[in-house]
Amino acid sequence: MVEINREDILDLLCRRLASFANTEQEITPETNLITQLAIDSIKLLNLIMELEDHFDISIPLNALTDVVTVYDLANLIYRIKSDSK
Amino acid sequence: MNLLEKLDAAAAARKAQLPTGLSAFGIPIEEIYSPTEAKIGERRILLLGTNNYLGLSFAPECREAAHEAIDKEGTGTTGSRMANGNYSGHRALEMEFAEFYQCRSCIVFTTGYQANLGTISGLIGAGDVALIDGDSHASIYDGCILSGADIIRFRHNDMADLEKRLRRLGERSKNTLIIIEGIYSMLGDQAPLAEIVNLKNAYGSTLLLDEAHSLGVLGETGQGLAEKTKLSSEVDFITGTFSKSLCGIGGYCVSNHPQLDQLRYVSHPYIFTASPSPATIAATRVALRLLRNGSKLREQLWKNAQQLYSHLKMVGYQVGPEPGPVVATILDNPQQALALWNGLLENNIYVNLILPPAAPEGKSLVRCSVNAAHTAEQIEYVCQTFSKLYPSII
Numbered sequence A: 001m002v003e004i005n006r007e008d009i010l011d012l013l014c015r016r017l018a019s020f021a022n023t024e025q026e027i028t029p030e031t032n033l034i035t036q037l038a039i040d041s042i043k044l045l046n047l048i049m050e051l052e053d054h055f056d057i058s059i060p061l062n063a064l065t066d067v068v069t070v071y072d073l074a075n076l077i078y079r080i081k082s083d084s085k
Numbered sequence B: 001m002n003l004l005e006k007l008d009a010a011a012a013a014r015k016a017q018l019p020t021g022l023s024a025f026g027i028p029i030e031e032i033y034s035p036t037e038a039k040i041g042e043r044r045i046l047l048l049g050t051n052n053y054l055g056l057s058f059a060p061e062c063r064e065a066a067h068e069a070i071d072k073e074g075t076g077t078t079g080s081r082m083a084n085g086n087y088s089g090h091r092a093l094e095m096e097f098a099e100f101y102q103c104r105s106c107i108v109f110t111t112g113y114q115a116n117l118g119t120i121s122g123l124i125g126a127g128d129v130a131l132i133d134g135d136s137h138a139s140i141y142d143g144c145i146l147s148g149a150d151i152i153r154f155r156h157n158d159m160a161d162l163e164k165r166l167r168r169l170g171e172r173s174k175n176t177l178i179i180i181e182g183i184y185s186m187l188g189d190q191a192p193l194a195e196i197v198n199l200k201n202a203y204g205s206t207l208l209l210d211e212a213h214s215l216g217v218l219g220e221t222g223q224g225l226a227e228k229t230k231l232s233s234e235v236d237f238i239t240g241t242f243s244k245s246l247c248g249i250g251g252y253c254v255s256n257h258p259q260l261d262q263l264r265y266v267s268h269p270y271i272f273t274a275s276p277s278p279a280t281i282a283a284t285r286v287a288l289r290l291l292r293n294g295s296k297l298r299e300q301l302w303k304n305a306q307q308l309y310s311h312l313k314m315v316g317y318q319v320g321p322e323p324g325p326v327v328a329t330i331l332d333n334p335q336q337a338l339a340l341w342n343g344l345l346e347n348n349i350y351v352n353l354i355l356p357p358a359a360p361e362g363k364s365l366v367r368c369s370v371n372a373a374h375t376a377e378q379i380e381y382v383c384q385t386f387s388k389l390y391p392s393i394i
C-alpha cells in the first residue's frame, strides 16, 4: 500500500474544496469549513462520502463534531487511515 | 452571537429559503371528521398526508376500549414503568406483541421515538459502532448520538456500500449494530432485507429493523417487512410505533434475545418518562387485534397505493423507486414543491411538504400517504388534480 502523509491529504482537500469557495478565495489549512466556505450540512455529508470512497475509510459522524478547519479534517482522515492499516 | 441571536439567524435562513411557504408547516387543523377528512381554515379537506395506514383512527372498538379504560383507570399513570406506572394493560400489551411476533419478549415505550432512542442506546455504547442507512429517521440518529457509539452511514439501500463499510470495520463488525427501516418514510421504498441479513451474518453483526411504516402494511398478518420476506428469525431486534397504523401513541421493541429485558434497567428513554396512558394502551390492544386480522384493509390500502403511484408516474411526475402507501413526488427545488403543495391545498387536498435538509439528496418532496379508508372516488379525485396541476408545476 502507498504510504500516505498529512501533506498529501491536505493538498487533496484544498484542491477538492476549491469548488465551495469563491474565485478569489484561497484555501489554506486554516480555512474554516463552515464559516468561510459555503458548505451546508448536506454538501458536507456528500463530501464526506466522496472522501470515504477515495481513501477507503469510514468517517464516523460523531468524529466530525471536532472538525472546524481544513487541517482538522485532514488530520482526522490521516488518523483513521493510519489506524485502519 | 448569543443563544437567542442564533435562533434569529436560523429563523431568517428559513424565511429566506421559502418566503411564502412557512404556513405549510404545522398547519392548523380545526376539526377532524374522519380518517380521510378534516376542516382546515373554513374548508373540508381531503387528508392525504397522515400515517393512518389502515384508517383505524375512528374504529368504534378502539374508542370504546379507550373510554372504558379512562373510566376504570383514569387519564394518566403519572409515573414510569419502573415505578408506579406499570399497569396490567402495559404488561398485557407486551405479551400480545411478543405473541404476535412469536418472540420471547417485548418492551413497550411511551413513543416510537423513544423506542428507538431506548433500544439503540441500550444496545450499543462508546467503542461500539452504529452502521445506519443514510435515509434513517431522526429518532435513529438521535438514539445513536445518545449511545455514544461511532455512527457510520451507508448509502441508502446500497448493499455494496454497506459491505464495504462492514469490511473496513474488521473485528469491530462484531460490535456493530446495523439499523434499517422496513419502509422508508421519505420515498416509501423498502429495505433489501435478504441481502442485509446475509451481510450481517457474514460479518457477525447485530441487526435492528424499524417497522414504523411497515407495521400493518407488509406481511400476511401485518408484522412488517420481516414477515413479508420470511426473515423474522434473522432479525435481532424489531422496533415500531403505535402512532401510525395502530392510531395510538407509543412504541415497542421485540426480540428473541433474552437480553432485551436488561434494557428496562439501563435505558433512560424507558425509565425516565411516564408510561403510556391507560386509554392509549387499551385502544392499542384492540387496534393490534384489528391489524392482525386486517388483510382486507391491507388489500384496500395497496390497491389505493398502486392506483396513485402508477397514475403519478404515468403523468410524468418523478416518484419514489417502488409503489407503497407512501407515494412521494420528487421535485428539483423548494419553490416547485411549494407550488404543487399549494395547488393541491387550493383543490382541498392536504399532503406533506418536505424540504432540504429533511429530504434526501437536496431534493424537495411532496409526499402523499394513502390509507385503507380512502375511497376509490377520493383517490380518483387526487389523481385528476395531480394531472391538472402538472403543466403549471413541471
Ligand SMILES: Cc1ncc(COP(=O)(O)O)c(C=O)c1O
Residues within 6 Å of the ligand: B111, B112, B113, B114, B116, B137, B139, B181, B185, B210, B212, B213, B241, B242, B243, B249, B250, B251
Ligand atoms: C421510521 C420512524 N421511526 C420512528 C418514528 C417515531 O415514531 P413516533 O411518532 O411514534 O414517536 C417515526 C415517526 O415519524 C418514523 O418514521
